[in-house]
Amino acid sequence: MKGFIIKEFYHIFRDKRSLVILFGMPVVQILLFGFAITNEIRNVDIAILDKAHDKSSTLITQKMLSSDHFVLQGYLESEEEIESIFRKGKIKAVIVFEPDLHQKLMTSNLAAIQIIADATEPNTANTISNYATTIIRDYQNGVNRTVPAEWQIIPEVRMVYNPELKGVFMFIPGTMTVILMLVSAMMTSISIAREKEAGTMEILLVSPLKPVQVVAGKVLPYILLSSINAAVILLLGYFVFKMPMEGSLLSLSLATLLFIITTLSLGIFISTIAHTQQTAMMLSLMGLMLPTIMLSGFVFPVDSMPVPLRILSNIIPAKWFILILKGLLLKGVSMAYLWKEILILAGMTLVLIGLSVKKYAIRLT
Amino acid sequence: MKIIVHILRKEFRQIFRNRAMLPILFVMPVVQLLILSFAATFEVRNIQLHIVDSDQSSYSRELAGKFLASDHFKLTGVSFSDKIARDEMQRSNTDVILHIPGHFERDLIKQNNAKVLLAINAIDGAAAAVESVYASAIIQDFNQGIRIQRAHESEGAVRPAAFSITQSFWFNPELDYKTYMVPGILVLLVTMIAIFLAGMNIVREKEIGTLEQINVTPIKKYQFIIGKLLPFWLLGMFELGFGLMICWFVFHIGIAGSIGVIFLFAGIYLLAVLGIGFFISNFTNTQQQAMFLSWFFMVIFILMSGLFTPVESMPGWAKVITEFNPVRYFVEVMRMVMLKGAGLQEILPQLGKLLVYALIMNGLAVAGYRKIA
Amino acid sequence: MIPNEPIISVENLTKRFGSFTAVNAISFNVMKGEIFGFLGANGAGKTTAMKILIGISRPTSGKAYVAGYDIYKDTEKIKKNIGYMSQRFSLYNDLTIRENIEFFGGIYGLSAKTIRTKSEELVEQLGLRDTFTLPVSSLPLGWKQKLAFSIALLHDPKIVFLDEPTGGVDPVTRRMFWSMIYEAAHRGVTIFVTTHYMDEAEYCNRVSMMVDGKIEALDTPSLLKEKYGARSMDDVFLMLARKQPLTT
Numbered sequence: 001m002k003g004f005i006i007k008e009f010y011h012i013f014r015d016k017r018s019l020v021i022l023f024g025m026p027v028v029q030i031l032l033f034g035f036a037i038t039n040e041i042r043n044v045d046i047a048i049l050d051k052a053h054d055k056s057s058t059l060i061t062q063k064m065l066s067s068d069h070f071v072l073q074g075y076l077e078s079e080e081e082i083e084s085i086f087r088k089g090k091i092k093a094v095i096v097f098e099p100d101l102h103q104k105l106m107t108s109n110l111a112a113i114q115i116i117a118d119a120t121e122p123n124t125a126n127t128i129s130n131y132a133t134t135i136i137r138d139y140q141n142g143v144n145r146t147v148p149a150e151w152q153i154i155p156e157v158r159m160v161y162n163p164e165l166k167g168v169f170m171f172i173p174g175t176m177t178v179i180l181m182l183v184s185a186m187m188t189s190i191s192i193a194r195e196k197e198a199g200t201m202e203i204l205l206v207s208p209l210k211p212v213q214v215v216a217g218k219v220l221p222y223i224l225l226s227s228i229n230a231a232v233i234l235l236l237g238y239f240v241f242k243m244p245m246e247g248s249l250l251s252l253s254l255a256t257l258l259f260i261i262t263t264l265s266l267g268i269f270i271s272t273i274a275h276t277q278q279t280a281m282m283l284s285l286m287g288l289m290l291p292t293i294m295l296s297g298f299v300f301p302v303d304s305m306p307v308p309l310r311i312l313s314n315i316i317p318a319k320w321f322i323l324i325l326k327g328l329l330l331k332g333v334s335m336a337y338l339w340k341e342i343l344i345l346a347g348m349t350l351v352l353i354g355l356s357v358k359k360y361a362i363r364l365t
Numbered sequence: 366m367k368i369i370v371h372i373l374r375k376e377f378r379q380i381f382r383n384r385a386m387l388p389i390l391f392v393m394p395v396v397q398l399l400i401l402s403f404a405a406t407f408e409v410r411n412i413q414l415h416i417v418d419s420d421q422s423s424y425s426r427e428l429a430g431k432f433l434a435s436d437h438f439k440l441t442g443v444s445f446s447d448k449i450a451r452d453e454m455q456r457s458n459t460d461v462i463l464h465i466p467g468h469f470e471r472d473l474i475k476q477n478n479a480k481v482l483l484a485i486n487a488i489d490g491a492a493a494a495v496e497s498v499y500a501s502a503i504i505q506d507f508n509q510g511i512r513i514q515r516a517h518e519s520e521g522a523v524r525p526a527a528f529s530i531t532q533s534f535w536f537n538p539e540l541d542y543k544t545y546m547v548p549g550i551l552v553l554l555v556t557m558i559a560i561f562l563a564g565m566n567i568v569r570e571k572e573i574g575t576l577e578q579i580n581v582t583p584i585k586k587y588q589f590i591i592g593k594l595l596p597f598w599l600l601g602m603f604e605l606g607f608g609l610m611i612c613w614f615v616f617h618i619g620i621a622g623s624i625g626v627i628f629l630f631a632g633i634y635l636l637a638v639l640g641i642g643f644f645i646s647n648f649t650n651t652q653q654q655a656m657f658l659s660w661f662f663m664v665i666f667i668l669m670s671g672l673f674t675p676v677e678s679m680p681g682w683a684k685v686i687t688e689f690n691p692v693r694y695f696v697e698v699m700r701m702v703m704l705k706g707a708g709l710q711e712i713l714p715q716l717g718k719l720l721v722y723a724l725i726m727n728g729l730a731v732a733g734y735r736k737i738a
Numbered sequence: 739m740i741p742n743e744p745i746i747s748v749e750n751l752t753k754r755f756g757s758f759t760a761v762n763a764i765s766f767n768v769m770k771g772e773i774f775g776f777l778g779a780n781g782a783g784k785t786t787a788m789k790i791l792i793g794i795s796r797p798t799s800g801k802a803y804v805a806g807y808d809i810y811k812d813t814e815k816i817k818k819n820i821g822y823m824s825q826r827f828s829l830y831n832d833l834t835i836r837e838n839i840e841f842f843g844g845i846y847g848l849s850a851k852t853i854r855t856k857s858e859e860l861v862e863q864l865g866l867r868d869t870f871t872l873p874v875s876s877l878p879l880g881w882k883q884k885l886a887f888s889i890a891l892l893h894d895p896k897i898v899f900l901d902e903p904t905g906g907v908d909p910v911t912r913r914m915f916w917s918m919i920y921e922a923a924h925r926g927v928t929i930f931v932t933t934h935y936m937d938e939a940e941y942c943n944r945v946s947m948m949v950d951g952k953i954e955a956l957d958t959p960s961l962l963k964e965k966y967g968a969r970s971m972d973d974v975f976l977m978l979a980r981k982q983p984l985t986t
Contacts, residue, residue, distance in 0.1 A: 008439065011370070011378045015651070015653070015654065015659070017648075017649060017654045017658070018657050020655040020656050021660075023661075024661075025661050025664070027533045028661075028665065029664060029668075032669070032683075033668075035680065035683070036668075036669065036679045036680060036686075037668055037673075037679070038674060038678050039675070039681070040490075040491065040494075040678055041396075041677075042677065043678065044675075044676040044677055046488075046678070061584075066529075074444070075626055076699050077647065082535075083535075086535060086705065087534070087701070087705050087706070087711060088711060089701050089705075089707070089711065091393045092596070092677075105527075105528065110527060110528070110529040111527075111529065112528070112529045112530075112531065113528050113529070113530050114530075114531050115531070115533070116535060117532070117533070117534055117535070118535055118705075119534035119535055119536055119538065119540055120536050120537055120545060120701075120704040120705060121675065121700075122408075122534070122537055122541065122542050122545050123545075123546075124408045124675055125534055125537075125540065125696055126495075126534075126540055127495075129532040129534075130495075130498050133403070133532070134498075135531055136368055136528055136530055137528075140527060142526050149478060151473060151478075151508065151511050151512050151515055152477065152478040152479075153473065153478070153479055153480075153481055153504055153505075153508045153511075154478060154479070154480050154481070154498070155480075155481045155482075155501055155504050156480055156481070156482050156483065157483045157485065157497050157500075157636075158483065158484045158488055159487035159493055159497075160484050160485060160486055161452065161486060161487055161551070162487040162488050162490060163487065164490075165487055165490030165493060165494060166490060166642075167490050167491065168549060169488055169490070170375035170488055170489045170490065174526060176438075176665070179566070182660075184631065187377060187444050189713055190656075191572050191654055194653070230453060233374065235712035243584050245401055247605070269482065270575055276511070276599050277652050277653065278383075278386070278391075278565060278569065278652060279386070281561075281565070281652070281653075281656050282386070282389045282393075282561070283389070284644055285387060285557075285660075286393045286394075286557075286657075287393065287560070288399055290401070291397075291400065294400065294401050294405065295404055299673060300404055300406055300407065301406075301407075301408065301489065301492055303411045303412070303413070304406050304407075304408050304409060304410040304411065305403065305404050306403050306404070309400065309403055309404050310401070312437060323457060326488055327455075327457065329545040330488050331454075331455055331488075333455050333456075337456055337601050352395075360581075367843060367844065368844065368847070370844075371840070371841055371845055372841075372845075374841070374844075375830070375833065375837070375841045376841075378832065378833060379833065382832050382833070383832065384875075442772070452852065474904055477828055512801060529829070573828075573831075574824060574825075574826040574828050575828045575829075575830060577794065577824055578822065578824060578828035580818055581792050581793065581794060581820070581822040581841075582817055582845050582846065583817040583818045583847075584845055585844065597760030665760045675950075676890075736793075736794065737794055737795065737796050737813060737815075738792060
């Protein structure tokens with residue numbers, strides 16, 4: 001048995017190219033997420049149609065450009081130009097100031113400003129509109145400060161767990177989950193499929209090793225690899241991005257181990273269905289990876305999805321693990337609060353293993 | 366020429382004979398497209414809200430009522446203690462806590478101002494920002510309502526200066542996220558099929574040993590390459606057409622521009638992407654390696670393509686990297702043509718860049734392929 | 739005996755991989771129509787040398803001509819005139835027998851009619867009528883090997899190169915395979931075969947023995963046995979490999 005495990009390790013470590021990608025990819029991904037990818041709106045190209053050319057329009061324009069959200073690309077002369085400028089694709093929004101803006105404002109004859117956004121990117125458009133609105137209202141309040149503000153309700157907003165609104169905190173648990181899935185589920189299924197393809201699986205089954213031992217031996221190296229990957233990702237998050245680790249390290253390790261086992265059992269299950277490496281790969285990729293990324297809450301908030309998808313997301317193990325990670329890392333809760341998620345993961349594992357065992361038993365008879 | 370026909374026939378036979386591959390090729394992209402298009406949204410809906418009303422006055426109840434009436438928020442709990450509310454947030458039962466402090470109404474009437482506390486789960490920073498905007502808007506709305514009411518009641522009160530701000534959304538007035546995501550997801554699926562299958566295909570022959578056999582025959586390099594890439598080019602184009610039909614029938618997303626332009630661009634795009642897959646196959650010896658390498662590039666390409674997050678928001682060095690990302694160009698063009706009706710002229714810059722990309726990539730791949738080791 | 743010209747001539751052929759010399763300045767000729775056994779232990783350099791001759795590996799130095807063409811300049815012309823059967827048989831397992839024949843026939847530029855005629859002959863000869871439309875993967879090993887050989891001969895090449903063609907096959911099938919080889923040789927095809935089954939050496943006209951990249955012996959099997967005082971080619975090989983006489 002020991003010899004078998006050592007052989008598996010040889011297989012993996014000799015494949016330098018795969019190893020480089022295996023360890024390099026999480027690093028690259030996290031760095032990308034941390035430094036390049038963001039949902040925030042910055043450096044958006046806008047144009048202005050200024051029919052007023054007065055104090056208010058100039059001051060508001062200045063205010064908008066002083067934030068790093070907007071970059072002024074030019075002034076338009078008329079409404080006709082708007083459509084073609086949007087079609088060119090560079091300008092994302094046009095601000096229109098009506099004539100005599102300042103005068104109308106001061107006499108409270110409701111001065112009109114239009115924010116026209118190119119909504120082919122609805123999220124950007126919405127955010128741009130909101131930012132622009134906020135800036136305009138800000139200016140408006142400044143003007144009103146000379147007038148006593150009456151009946152003012154002041155909302156005090158506190159951002160909990162992540163006061164600096166750092167995007168990376170969202171992505172690190174997600175990236176870790178995806179990488180673990182990749183290593184554990186995909187690689188395990190491919191490794192087993194490869195033995196089947198080469199025909200050496202039968203040799204193993206004929207040897208004195210019990211099927212359980214064969215599978216365990218295949219799986220052990222990947223547990224190690226996954227654990228290393230998980231540790232690397234967490235360390236990166238902690239040291240480079242100052243991600244907090246509020247919860248206990250022990251809980252974190254145990255939960256991670258549980259998830260690794262869950263994904264391994266997924267990999268084993270896939271290998272019972274797939275007969276060739278190619279099939280195992282495509283199945284893992286399209287049937288596992290994509291839904292995981294999309295439906296687990298990694299990138300898109302689950303609550304915003306239509307009901308059937310929200311239900312679907314419940315059978316994706318990654319979703320539960322991401323909840324656990326967020327709880328442990330960022331909220332600092334104890335395991336007791338996460339019993340539901342843990343139970344679900346454990347349950348999934350048992351079901352998968354049970355199914356796989358049944359399939360193997362059928363094959364051998 | 367006839368030789369190419371023979372190679373193509375063999376390739377197609379192999380592809381369609383593979384029982385497992387067929388559903389993967391045809392069923393899965395469809396399913397993915399359907400699911401993902403509905404899942405992919407950055408909108409923030411059904412925001413879990415917990416209200417702590419320590420005032421229990423008519424104003425506080427009115428304010429709470431406004432939140433309940435809002436489409437954005439979903440009430441998940443009410444309590445009298447901040448501690449309970451925070452615990453609920455720890456348990457992920459709520460994401461936003463609205464705390465109306467005691468004396469809210471009294472302060473507003475007597476002192477002319479009052480505070481309201483919002484605690485927002487900011488793990489998802491972007492969502493938190495949006496939630497904050499929504500909540501502030503409701504509060505502001507409520508505030509304005511009180512002012513107008515009071516203004517009526519006390520003559521001579523000063524009316525504050527106000528802008529009337531209209532937000533218009535062009536090309537997608539309902540801010541339908543699907544319209545934005547679906548073309549992009551389509552690009553994604555077509556790309557994955559091209560890179561993964563094409564690259565792995567060549568490596569598979571290497572692994573099995575049939576590649577050696579081919580190298581001993583008088584098949585010329587270009588014949589072999591065309592034979593390997595053409596089937597997947599055709600498959601990719603087919604997937605695109607198929608996907609576009611689904612876009613139309615299921616999502617009612619039509620093409621504002623010309624479908625000819627889309628296919629022209631797609632044709633060149635597929636060449637570029639297949640070239641990448643082919644290029645990768647020159648460096649790998651096993652299917653697993655090929656898959657990993659392809660996966661590595663795919664992830665980077667997808668993340669940096671502007672599909673999910675805007676390219677403008679990336680730092681300078683990242684933007685430079687996206688210049689070399691073919692997916693970025695396709696996503697841009699798909700949106701421009703499908704949603705804005707852009708024509709051939711407007712997409713010329715992207716087309717040009719992609720053409721160069723395809724030539725270089727395939728050139729490198731061809732040069733790197735050796736019949737003689 | 740009709741006077742014969744060499745159809746393969748090799749002079750000081752060398753192939754180095756970094757500091758390791760796999761093929762060390764070997765020189766030999768193969769005559770038209772002969773069955774030439776290229777023997778040696780695993781790792782002796784046989785396969786490397788053969789890869790050079792079939793035009794998929796470039797030598798480090800030395801000269802070689804196959805079917806009259808220079809292996810440096812005219813590899814494509816060589817490939818038109820040779821057939822090849824690799825260690826792993828290299829037929830497409832997921833295609834049927836007929837489809838494999840169609841593909842390889844087409845690759846070598848045979849007309850559809852020719853392919854059909856040859857398919858018929860092949861099917862009759864090997865008795866594959868029942869399995870003609872089944873995928874190759876359904877054939878047992880011995881049949882795959884015979885099929886691969888036949889397909890290698892499809893385009894009537896002047897030389898056919900066989901790399902360890904009988905690996906893992908039972909002795910009866912092995913003998914059947916060799917009778918196919920004899921038949922082809924009888925028709926004028928030159929056979930260049932590598933093997934590490936020393937008993938198969940007895941079937942060849944001439945045999946060369948490679949040890950550590952060098953050709954240590956080259957002659958007919960009977961002359962070799964005489965020279966080394968051995969009873970079988972096995973013994974000849976052992977002596978050459980160990981570089982000392984066997985105790986009887």
